[in-house]
Amino acid sequence: MNSERIARIADEIHAAVPGFDPAAFTTDVMADLPRLELKARIDRTARALHEHLPYTGPAALQALLASLPSSPEAAGVGNDFGLHTYSPYSRYVARYHCNDAELDQALDALVVFTRYFSAEDAVRTFLNAYPDQTLAAVRAWAGSEDYRVRRLASESTRPVLPWSERITLPPTTGLPILELLHRDETRFVAASVANHLRDISATDPELVLSTLARWKQQGQGAGQFDFISRDALRNQVKSGNAAAFDFLGFPSPAPVAVSPLTIIPERPRVGDSLTFTAKLSVTVPAPLHIMYVITPVSPDRRRREKAYFLRRLSLSPDAPAHLEKAHPLRASGTAAVRPGPYELLLQVNGVRYPPAAFHVHE
Numbered sequence: 169m170n171s172e173r174i175a176r177i178a179d180e181i182h183a184a185v186p187g188f189d190p191a192a193f194t195t196d197v198m199a200d201l202p203r204l205e206l207k208a209r210i211d212r213t214a215r216a217l218h219e220h221l222p223y224t225g226p227a228a229l230q231a232l233l234a235s236l237p238s239s240p241e242a243a244g245v246g247n248d249f250g251l252h253t254y255s256p257y258s259r260y261v262a263r264y265h266c267n268d269a270e271l272d273q274a275l276d277a278l279v280v281f282t283r284y285f286s287a288e289d290a291v292r293t294f295l296n297a298y299p300d301q302t303l304a305a306v307r308a309w310a311g312s313e314d315y316r317v318r319r320l321a322s323e324s325t326r327p328v329l330p331w332s333e334r335i336t337l338p339p340t341t342g343l344p345i346l347e348l349l350h351r352d353e354t355r356f357v358a359a360s361v362a363n364h365l366r367d368i369s370a371t372d373p374e375l376v377l378s379t380l381a382r383w384k385q386q387g388q389g390a391g392q393f394d395f396i397s398r399d400a401l402r403n404q405v406k407s408g409n410a411a412a413f414d415f416l417g418f419p420s421p422a423p424v425a426v427s428p429l430t431i432i433p434e435r436p437r438v439g440d441s442l443t444f445t446a447k448l449s450v451t452v453p454a455p456l457h458i459m460y461v462i463t464p465v466s467p468d469r470r471r472r473e474k475a476y477f478l479r480r481l482s483l484s485p486d487a488p489a490h491l492e493k494a495h496p497l498r499a500s501g502t503a504a505v506r507p508g509p510y511e512l513l514l515q516v517n518g519v520r521y522p523p524a525a526f527h528v529h530e
Contacts, residue, residue, distance in 0.1 A: 169209035171198055173253040177213070184235040187222035196220065207331065211263075213256035218264050226270060229277050232257060240283045248316065248356040250285035258287035266297050275305045279312075282320045289332045291324035296336050303341070310348040315357055321345050322360040327367040339368050340375065350383055350396060358392030362399035373404050377411055406459065406475035408518040418457040422517040424483070425449050429524035431512060437529045438505050441494045444512055444524070449488035456481055458516050460493065463523075465509040474503045475515065497528060 174197050178190035197216045201209050221228045236254075237243035245251055258281045265274040275294060278287045294302040309321040323329065325342030335341075342364055350361050369376040380397050397416065404412035410420035427447040436442050448456065457480050463473040476495070483489055491514075497505045507530050513523035 169201065169206065169213060169252060169255070171201075174198060174201065174213065176253055177256070180237070181217075181221070181232070181235040185222065185231045188220060188231075193217075193220040210255045210259050214260035214263055217256060217260045225265075226273050229261070229265060229270070229273055232260070233277060233280055236280070236284060243284055245284060248319075250283070250316075252285060254281060254285035257281045258285065258290035261287075262290035262293035266293050271298055271301060275302065279309065279317055279320075283314060283316050286316070286320065286323070288320055288324040288326075288329060291320065292329065292333050292335050295324065296333070299337060306345060307348070310345050315352070315354040318349060318352060318354070319357045319360045322349050322357065322364050326360075326364045328370070339371055343368070343379070346379075350393070353392065355392060355395070358396050359399065361392075362396045365396070365400035366403055369400065369404055373409060373412070376400060376404075377415055380415065405457070405518070408515060408520060410518050413457060413518045416457070418455050418480075418517045420518040422454050422456055422519070423451045424454065424456060424516050425451075426514055426516060426521040428522070429512065429514065431524045431526050434526050435529060436497055436526065438507065439496075439498055441496050442512075442526060443492065443494045445490070445492045446514060447488055447490055448483060448516070450483045450485055453482065453484045456483055456489075456516055457518075458491065458514060460495075461513050461515055461520065462495070463511050463513075464506070465511060465525075478514075 171194075174194050175190075178188075178193045181188045181193075182190040193216055196219070197213055200212050204212060217232065218228075221231055223231055240250070243251060243254070258278055261274050261277050261281065265277070271294075278290055281287050291302065291306070303325075306321045306325060309317045312318050322342065322345055325335070325337075325345055327339035327342075328334070346361050346364060349357055352358055352361070365376050365379070380400065383393065401409075401412040401416060405416070413420040425448070430445045432443050433440070444460070448458075450456075458478040459475050460478050461473055461475045466472065478491065478493060481489060499505050505528065507528050509525065509527050511523035511525055514521045
């Protein structure tokens with residue numbers, strides 16, 4: 169959200185709503201926008217829409233809908249998620265039209281807005297305020313011809329949606345929606361189904377595994393099922409859940425021997441690459457899913473450990489595998505690198521093998 173996008177919003181609304189003052193709107197928003205973070209910018213723009221639209225209630229909703237370009241493509245939307253230019257629109261709906269009198273019109277508006285910028289964050293406001301009515305609408309969205317609306321049905325009901333408000337419904341509320349969507353051929357929808365299942369697995373991994381097993385047994389493994397299974401069980405795989413590995417076709421434990429790890433250098437600096445090697449051998453042919461785990465040696469080590477995928481392979485007794493990986497010791501969006509002692513270990517089909525130590529310096 170920046171001055172260019174605010175000006176675009178103002179111009180598009182003014183073209184459809186002559187009583188809207190684009191200059192006053194832009195000046196008002198830009199007086200605050202530069203010092204705000206992203207979500208606060210979205211919220212501030214939504215508040216300005218409410219203050220500057222010359223209508224209130226359903227008429228204001230219709231005015232905003234009328235200001236949209238004729239299609240997402242005409243608006244320049246070139247991805248599944250949409251343009252941040254339109255992110256304040258669904259926020260505006262959640263803040264000012266979540267009420268008894270406008271409930272149906274507001275939910276219908278979110279269906280339109282999600283084609284321009286995904287509206288799952290706003291839907292959660294309605295789920296908390298009007299759970300029964302909103303869930304009925306969400307179930308209908310799951311049958312939409314538009315994949316973005318189908319994805320909204322799954323994404324908005326996720327138990328834990330990053331950067332969004334928590335919903336006060338049970339974590340399994342969205343499972344009936346997933347029953348309608350798990351065979352969807354569109355990867356954008358399938359990714360949301362997988363994320364939704366992964367959220368549920370945080371509190372009930374057995375339910376997620378039994379649901380996936382039932383879908384597979386019923387011959388409902390079409391579409392993106394393999395992708396959904398792997399992604400839904402990703403956190404269970406990282407934590408070494410044997411049942412998750414068995415379901416994915418990697419028997420746990422595996423008949424494998426792992427040599428001691430070699431790490432070079434043992435005293436790297438922040439920003440260096442750390443290279444580790446090991447050899448794997450099996451007594452009988454076996455499919456292997458190999459990860460490596462880096463853990464700081466500290467009181468909260470388990471909370472701060474990071475697991476990384478390394479390789480999937482099928483190993484036979486006459487062909488051992490040589491593993492080698494260079495891992496950059498640079499901060500990422502999910503992991504910080506601080507000076508201090510660490511351990512690195514291999515995890516094969518969910519079983520962890522003895523670690524090797526290294527020490528990171530400034």
